[in-house]
Amino acid sequence: MRKQNSTFQSAFISESGSELQNNDYFAFVELEEYACYVVADGLNDLPDTESAKLAIETALLSFQEHPSMRKNALLSYIKAANRALCKADQKERLKASVMIVVTNYEAFRYVYAGNTRLRLYRNGNKKEQSRDTSLSSDLGKEKNLSEDMLAKHEERNNLYAYVGQGDRFKPVVSKKIKLENGDILALYTRGIWENLDGGELDDVFSEAKDDPKESLNDAEELLLSKQPKTLENYTFATIFVDKVFTDPERKKKRKKIAIICIAAVVIILAVSAVIWFLHRRYIRLVEDMDRRYADTIEYIQDSNFIRAGEEAKEALADAEKLRNKEYIQKISDYIKLIEAVNKADEAYDGGNYEEAQNSYISARTRSRYADHAADDYINQKLEHIADYLSVFDYIRLGDALNEQGDYDKAEEKYLQAKQLATGVYYEEGRKEAISALEDLYQNRQEEAESVKQKAQEQAEIEVSAAQLAVEGDKAFAEGDYDSASAFYAMAIEKYQELGDDVHVVLIQTKLDSCRLKAEEIKEKEQQAQDYVNDGKQQADDGNYVEAKKQYLLAKNIYKELGMDDKAEELDGLMEILAVELEQEDMEQSSTNETLDGILQE
Incomplete structure (x- = not known):
């Protein structure tokens, strides 16, 4: 009923101009509810390329399938073309330049x-006009160039959007424009503009009457009167809106x-x-x-992780109520950080600093997922732990040096540990x-006392060893080689205890000399004893003179050895021999006297 209750007059002219073939095209379809008017300018130079016709036929076919005035609908028509x-x-x-106009007989x-291009005239004045998708149009907007200058601009045909462009195609769609009785729509190609x-077009339509063909004839006459050297294909279409559709049910519909x-x-x-209530509740929860x-972050910055954990759990509960996945993830990361x-x-x-160090390193990894909120706190703790462990390292190193007896270096390490800890x-x-x-000081003092005591004991041992050596020398000088050997042996033991190898060798030499002397004495004693034994044997055999001789030899040896008691024993034996000799002499004298008497007789 819309078309029947409205009056739209349309007319057009389309000529090849000075060209051999007309590549422009105009067509329209007027349906009961909608009408579609399309004008196109073919941009191909080759003959028999009906790009404008193909574009219009495709657009009108798409319109007839789904007639509508919605933006998406108009975009679908031109995209189909x-x-x-x-x-x-x-x-x-x-390629083609295309203008599609769709109206519901009330608006377009x-x-x-x-x-x-398109122009809308109302009451003889220009009400609306389109803008080309060309570089010259953009330059005109930037530099505020007049329409007449743009018509001659060298970039007027340098288009950044045209039908046939392909995937980068971006057409321009207008807003919905209300129509009034007496409006005139003018559609035309570049051969016209x-x-x-x-201004000339405005003059034509300012004097327009009720016949659209008359306005077209006036415009064409004006165009041809200029006798341009080169006249492109030109197409000019006008739609006279004598009466727009008025809905009879409008009042009821309005009520x-x-x-x-x-x-x-x-x-x-x-x-x-x-x-509002839910939003208010939502806002409060947010x-x-x-x-x-925010309190969680502040408590973390204040190093109060207990309170930070409490606030984070409350914030997580709110985030779960809001089903805010982003905040649930964020707050969960903070809770994991706080727990770490x-x-x-x-x-x-x-005081488990090594375990704490590993835990802080793990916590620092967690901090990366919580905006590095606890990095300062964790790094500070790690620095403290490093210092504490260094203190213990110094102390342990000092203990090792202390055990080795290097008290000066041990003291140095302990002092470093004390200074660092302070x-x-x-x-x-x-x-x-x-x-x-x-x-350390106590150990050093005890060791000093021990060293002093050991030194004193060593000195006493040295004195004792020296005294024993002197006694040995004295006994050796007196020929008491057994005593000398005993003294020397005790002196060697003392010097061995002191570790004095020099004196050990020296005393050992003296001890060896004593042993040699002792062996010589034993040999002489044995020789003297042999003389004594021979003397006794001679005495038993009655050889008193020979026996005395043996006793004298033995006595001389004993005298040489200083064995006076043995020598005195031999004196006794020799006195006995003297008695025996005297008796023998007396007996011999008596015998001789007897013999003499016998002889005398």
């Missing part, structure tokens, strides 16, 4: 690509719409109240979550270093 030109089997890709909307400026609107308003208010999230730091702090407070306010390490120093 673009695909058709791209797929056409020709020597070169087909247009879509275009290229430099085919390159030769007739905007119905009003009732619906009131009901909708009530529903909207109720829904809005619910939404505010609470944000506040607790608390675990490390527990080991740190318990610098980092590590009281436990400082006390341990002081205790180690006290033990």
Whole structure:
């Protein structure tokens, strides 16, 4: 009913101009509810390339399949034309400037690509006009060039959007424009606007009457009167809107719409109240979550991880209520960080610094997923642990040196440990270093006393050894080689205890001399004893003179050896021999006297 209750007059002219073939095209379809008007300018130079015709036929066919004034619908019409030109089997890709106008007999909307133009006149004045998708149009907008200058600009045909462009195709679609009785729509190609400026066109339509053909004839007459040297193909179409469609049910529809609107308003208010309440609750949850999230970060920055953990758990509960996956992930990362730091702090407070160090390193890895919030705290703790461990390392090194007896270097390490512990306010390490120093000083004092005592004992041993050696020398000088050997043996034992090998060798030499002397004495004693035994044998045999001789030899040896008791014993034996000899002499004398008497007789 729209078409029957409205009056739209259309007319057009389309000529080849000074060209051999007309590549422009115009066509339209007027349906009951919608009408579609399309003008196209073929951009191919080769003859028999009906790019404009193919584009218009495709656009109108697409319109007839789904007539509509929606933006997406108009874009679909011109994009269908673009695909058709791209797929056409020709020597070169087909190209065209296209303007599509769709109306529902109350309003209209247009879509275009290229430099085919549209103008809307109302009450003899220009109300609306399109802008080319060309470089000259953009330059004109930037530099504020007049329409007449743009018509002659060298970049007027340098198009950045045209039908047949392919995948980068971006047409321009207008807003919906209301029509009024007496409006005039003018569609034309470049053959018109390159030769007739905007003012001349305005003059033509300012004096337009009720016949669109008359306006077209006036425009064509004006065009031809200029006698341009080169006249491109030109197409000019006009649509005279004598009467727009008026809906007879409009009042009822308005009343119905009003009732619906009131009901909708009530529903909207109720829904809005619910939404407001839910939104308010949502906002409060968001505010609470944000506040607790911020408090978590502040507590972490204040190194209060206990409170940070409490706030983070509350924030996580809010995020779960809001089903905010982003914040759930963020806060979960913070909770994992806080738990890792608390675990490390527990080991740190318990003095398990190596375990704490590993835990802080793990926590620092967690901190990367929590905006590095705890990096400063963790790094500070790791520095403290490094210092504490260094204190223990110094103390352990000092202990090792102390055990080796290198007290000076051990003292140096203990002092370094004490200084470092004092610098980092590590009281436990400082006390341990002081205790180690006290033990060191005590050990050094005890060792000094021990060394002193050992030195004194060694001196006493040296004196004793020297005295024993002197006694040995004295006994040796007196010929008491057994005593000398005993003294020398004891002296050697003392010097061996002292580790004095020089004196050991020296005394050993003397001891060896004593042994040699002792052996010589034993040999002489044995010789003397042999003389004594021979003397006794001679005495037993009555050879008293020979026996006395043997006794004298033995006595001389005993005298030489200083064995006076043995010599005295031999004196006794020799006295006995003297008695025996005297008796023998007396007996001999008596015998001799007897013999003499006998002889005398």
